[in-house]
Amino acid sequence: MRYASVTDRLAGLGGAKWAIHARARDLKSAGEQIIELTIGEPDVETPEPMLEAAARSMRAGRTGYSNGRGEPGLVAALAARYTARRGRGIGRDQVMCLPGTQTTLYAILRTLVEAGDEVLLGDPMYATYEGLIAQTGATVVPVPLRPEHGFRMQAADVAARITPRTRVLFLNTPHNPTGAVLRPADIRALGEVAKAHDLWIVSDEVYEDLVFPGVPFTSPLDFADLADRVVVASSLSKSHAAPGFRSGWCVGPAEFCERLLPLSETMLFGSQPFIADMTQLAVSEPSPVAAGMAERFARRAALIERQLTGVNGLYVHRPEAGMFALVDVRATGLSGEEFALGLLDRRKVAVMPxxxxxxxxxxxxxLSxxxxxxxxxxxxxxxxAHAASLLEGVA
Structure with missing residues (x-):
């Protein structure tokens, strides 16, 4: 039988990247005691007022059809939120609501690029980004994010990779997996490159509320001269410990949203009104759980750094935001995947390579x-201990 070419483009870009996480879950199901440091699952429950808001909305009959843009109350709340945070007016016609950041980014990229186009994407990158771009038929052009620059994207590295086919500069700040946060000067320089080459800037900002104490956050949406080319995506998944509700959105130029609307209607024709009501409550006030998570994650990142940096050839890159820390294991002579597989099998610790x-x-x-x-x-x-055994040549 014949299949659409998109299935070939996405082969190997889905669950295969999470094979060690899946193996760890299988071992746990079989009774093994595994320390799981793989995925970014919030360490608190969804706030009770949000659950009550969703339940109250369902009992009130808010279980019917919605529309492709989003429930009016939520759209208005998001416009107000971004107006306050970005320091300039954001209209309701600049907001679109979709189920989670992943679906939102899928729709954004589907609206902006197609076969023959190129998307500039930082490497390292979140595991699903390659697939999000590949589904459109566009090509990923990796831009190196270097440890010596704190894994923050550099404008010169972007400029060196632009071709006549480049259409989008894809940013992720705060960044997953490195925890890097772009500074105003970084974004200004990147914005100048985007303007010079008439590029869209897509920015995944799902970790905005999980920036560690003392680290500033800046969005490309903050810059008025970039407003006609910036689209940001976010959701409740991290900031409000609500990944299972799949409630996300994007903010961009009004014309972009009008272009996206028929695609959203074709894909989904609206999200659940009771989830929209819950989200409206959530985005209308500060998250009751984000600051606590940020403090705990910063503390644990510092703990990992103290425990591992300089020990048996290991080095820890300390993040500025998010849910993860990075450990350099190259001194052991193994790839990240080889080290992670051995660590799971012999030491019962699950991490992502x-x-x-x-x-x-x-x-x-x-490490989560x-x-x-x-x-x-x-x-x-x-x-x-696993690194020591490798350096000693003991399996």
């Missing part, structure tokens, strides 16, 4: 910061 996030993290590991401190300490002890 850096190779799942692009060639730029070959020989690295990504969402387990309690004592479990993180135990995991780092096991990681150090």
């Amino acid at each position: 850096g190779e799942s996030f692009g060639a730029g993290l070959s020989g690295w590991l990504r 910061l969402t387990q309690p401190d004592e479990r993180v300490v135990e995991a780092t002890d096991r990681i150090a």
